[in-house]
Amino acid sequence: MSMEQKQQLLSQAKAAIENTSAYKNLQLLFDGGVFSEIDAYAKSENGYAEVIAAYGMANGCPIFAFAQNSDIAGGAMSTAQAAKLKKLYSLAVKTGAPVVGLYDSTGARLMQGVDMLSSFGSILNSVSTLSGVVPQISVVLGACLGIGALNASGADFVILSEKARLSLATNGEGGSCEDAENYGLSHLTAKNTEEAIEKARTLLGFMPSNNLSPAPAADTDEPEDPQNTDVIKSVFDNGSFLELQSAFGKNAVVGFARLYGSVAGMVKTNGQTLLQDDCTKIARFVKFCDAFTIPVVTFADSKGFGCLKAASHLTAAYADATTVKVTVITGEAYGAFYVAVAGSGANTDVTLAWANAAISPLPPEAGAAIMWEDKMNAPRDTRQELVKTYKEKECSAFKAAANGYVQDVIAPQDTRNKLFSALDMLSGKRVSRLPKKHGTIL
Incomplete structure (x- = not known):
């Protein structure tokens, strides 16, 4: 095969990957849609690996990101996908950069048998190891079920699009966007893929690169309403x-x-x-x-x-x-x-x-009941007046300040x-x- 033919095959392979939804989603995440892939041509069984792993800049800061490619075997977890993700997490540790995961997977390649348990386990270990070292954000755009849901939920922040499913149950039961909100599984929700990824970029804008770096500063902007009590x-x-x-x-x-x-x-x-x-x-x-x-x-x-x-x-x-x-x-x-x-x-x-x-060791009602126990059988209006008096005299901010609290x-x-x-x-x-x-x- 000539060099020209090899280059043609390479171009065809690259075009095939770039036409997938996962690749386009990563373009939305990175500044200017520009990023570099990690193991771009890694194979999984008869095709390319079911995930795109990459690094680049978001809001002017370096990050690592991956997108499960639902256009290839439904984005199913495989030994090849696990290997790419393991390398990505390893690079994130070495360089101290945040990790963003875009999840959309039907599950795992069952034909690979118990190897899948090891694959999932290695990713879970990486997520846990990076916790508290670099910020991690999971963006769930489609199905994220079973063990995959454990991976996504291990991140610091979880963002769901409305069509997403996040559940330990492999049939997706109880994993709607609304369920995730109500049970505290998600931190932000979005109407669609574009909005979910944009919210991830916004969240990254508050994040330091790692636990040794300061959070990024920005230009000062005066409050919306300086006189508002909110x-x-x-x-x-x-x-x-x-x-x-x-x-x-x-x-x-x-x-x-x-x-x-x-x-x-x-x-x-x-x-x-x-x-x-x-x-x-x-x-x-x-x-x-x-x-x-x-x-x-x-x-x-x-x-x-x-x-x-x-x-x-x-x-x-x-x-x-x-x-x-x-x-x-x-x-x-x-x-x-x-x-x-x-x-x-x-x-x-x-x-x-x-x-x-109002600052006090006890709520005013309890404090008044102890201080004026003999008067608490009085009519309701009198009791309320005693509580008010206690709050004004014993719970005031000025008294707390006088005592150094x-x-x-x-x-x-x-x-x-x-x-x-x-x-x-x-x-x-x-x-x-x-x-x-x-x-x-x-």
């Missing part, structure tokens, strides 16, 4: 907030935002009791921010915890985190909730409070600048911990 609109740069898991744990809001161009992880509670899903959502988010040294800004306002086990998870997440932690008490913070997110239990670096905040009492409109000052002061924070493998509070 801290998202009045504190953070205009349009910078990206909420995660909005349909899960609805008594809390978590997401990334920018403050004078710098990335911060935001936690906001909405004044209600924090239930299991709320605590789980917050704890996992704080753990991610800590792994990648992203500052955590918490706006605290809650009546307390409604689930002891989940509350211990949240408390441990804050206590273990050595990243910068600044809490602003915007409403109620009593007892265990204050200790968990704003007090010494959370090792909070700076705690601020709005003038209207908050560093400053501020007006809501000053929150943005006060936060920036605190985060800037803490930017060089260094903490040493006792050597151990890991904590055991799960």
